[in-house]
């Protein structure tokens with residue numbers, strides 16, 4: 283029996299005798315099946331290769347955790363620390379003894395929270411090793427490919443995990459798509475960790491919002507306006523996305539400007555070509 287991992291999206295499936303026939307996450311219109319065909323690996327198999335996780339202190343109370351070389355989508359997870367409460371925001375597929383001891387050395391984990399299904403990866407492995415709950419919005423339950431008693435399905439619009447650390451459902455990219463508001467981050471100016479729910483683009487002065495990033499399917503103007511209005515009530519000055527892209531300052535204002543630009547583009551008011 284193995285718990286197979288899809289090599290394109292990095293999501294681990296429940297234990298099975300045979301390799302799964304297909305990956306439900308990749309076959310869905312927001313992702314894609316590798317043109318070379320669906321392929322699978324396992325954590326044991328990955329350990330025999332050259333993968334390792336690089337854990338970097340980004341700033342006070344914030345570490346990034348990234349697999350090198352890139353695996354699957356290639357996202358970065360973050361370890362947020364606030365007064366001894368340690369939260370892993372989003373997750374990555376690769377996990378080895380070295381990573382476990384390094385994370386333990388910097389304080390261990392108290393909880394894991396996910397922005398959306400593309401980063402579920404091997405979240406259950408991480409949760410079992412550190413014996414912590416995984417917070418996933420109930421609207422995305424259908425995308426959980428490996429169920430576990432560690433998973434806590436939260437509902438509603440916000441969930442406070444610790445004083446100053448709250449996850450908010452914004453939807454958009456996924457129905458249960460969530461962001462993490464960390465008021466103590468960046469010297470109490472606040473940090474918003476967004477996964478792909480709000481995307482930091484190539485020009486770090488701007489962000490964007492999509493239903494599908496690889497397949498370039500936009501969100502409706504009404505949804506983008508709604509996201510911008512929910513975020514307007516949050517406290518943050520900086521944004522980290524899932525690919526180590528950072529809007530360093532004035533991110534609160536930049537989200538509003540970006541939402542306005544996006545809606546103008548959708549409605550044909552931004553440019554003529």
Ligand SMILES: [Zn+2]
Pocket residue numbers: 288289290291292293305306307308309
């Ligand atoms: Zn997949």
Ligand SMILES: [Zn+2]
Pocket residue numbers: 398400455478
């Ligand atoms: Zn995504």
